[in-house]
Amino acid sequence: MAAKSLGARGAAVDALLLKLRARDSVSEKEERALHEAVGEVREFGAGRTIVRSGTPMEESSLQLSGFSCRYKDLADGQRQLMELHIPGDFVDLHSFLLKRLEHGVAALTPVVFAIFPHEGLKKITEDHPHLARLLWFSTLLDAAIHRETILSVGRRTALARIAHLLCELLVRLEVVQLAADDRYQLPLTQADLADATGLTSVHVNRMLKMLRDDGLLTFRNGEVVVHDRARLQQVAEFSPSYLFLDRQPR
């Protein structure tokens, strides 16, 4: 009931291409191979589960719009988000070789995905080694983002964690042209941010107030407006180097 077919197949890989072309060149032949690997397009409502932990998988989902997340829950109900996903992200490409995921994927807002059957991805690893390396690269980017998250939840203060997350989203959204002029739509709740940062929603609220009162950023009505990017990055100890935004042969 969550799935529905759309007529969006033509533009399906656009955001992915923006993401990949920020890191390397993608030939027209490779672009065509990607297009051919797309199966159907699916929509999910906010809050829906997209992938359930442990389920055997035979396809992967490229996010076209909205916000989703990887998450794990503890027995006492506490939730931790592993990664926030934006358009252009292959939210479960890891399952191509893992064959299942050890975490859930959920829609935080309404989302649309283009589905890639693993069969077609396997063919890419055989016929298009460079494109295959780019897909591999995108999973390595996930890992690099994971590592920065480990640093955040392990050692950064609550204030720096929030600031860092919002800095990261600004940069990642700029790459796929969903952020400009130091602002972007982020239709998440403070509880979502809490789950992403390992804090409580109460404390997230206080930290957002501090950032607001200090003139660094405003987060209201699902929009983030960064008022002082330099100072925000300083508070967060944010440097975009872990996002590997340099074009070079991979």
Added chain:
Amino acid sequence: MAAKSLGARGAAVDALLLKLRARDSVSEKEERALHEAVGEVREFGAGRTIVRSGTPMEESSLQLSGFSCRYKDLADGQRQLMELHIPGDFVDLHSFLLKRLEHGVAALTPVVFAIFPHEGLKKITEDHPHLARLLWFSTLLDAAIHRETILSVGRRTALARIAHLLCELLVRLEVVQLAADDRYQLPLTQADLADATGLTSVHVNRMLKMLRDDGLLTFRNGEVVVHDRARLQQVAEFSPSYLFLDRQPR
């Protein structure tokens, strides 16, 4: 000064093969291709830096013995380990496509590595797609371990974090035959464990005492002895499913 050549090239890929064959079959042809991709063998003393963050890289290191880690530091000197590495781990395979690492790699004990020039790895992606997928898989395993670490530092209590880390190491070391009978050598300091779990060494000490007093495990003189594996896993909320220990075609 940290590098030295050894005569260990013959057995260089043994631990890696144990690790891979726990997840899929590896043909003799693929085994040969791996052997051929090995360059020299290098040794590092305890505490040495193996990879410095940001340095352009043209080779990757397969760990043959000892313990190393990926780490990042904050400006105030706090350190967070992203992952502990054991024999059979490709500690910086991510640099094959990232071209540099955004974190450091350091030896926690004396370590030995087999060096794989990226040129040879690239050739594997072109001539041995299945073997390439296995190498890709091993980086996805790193990502899965990262995600479990995010859950640990984000939401688990101090006691559960320590318990979980020691559970994980037990299982990973069993795979490469460096643990048996619920015990293994772990020549790290309590400060190392603190950096790995996002705690202070003082608190690690207290948690280890609790685990000891509760009869769950002993960590002394660089050896971990698990006395009650079932109960330890329960305290940690540990399940090995995120280590993907099932053999199947990848």
Added chain:
DNA sequence: CGTCTAATTGAACGAGATCAAGACAAGTGG
């Protein structure tokens, strides 16, 4: 208008940090 859900703020609490001191083992140099 009532009924949600999300945001906000205050007050008390607690897990883990910080500060400090001592114990113990392994060198190391005289």
Added chain:
DNA sequence: CCACTTGTCTTGATCTCGTTCAATTAGACG
């Protein structure tokens, strides 16, 4: 052989950042 490091482990006392509990406000929506 012994004084003297040096690093690691251990334990106690105090402090603090973030949690927990609780109450209020503000919107959105039927």
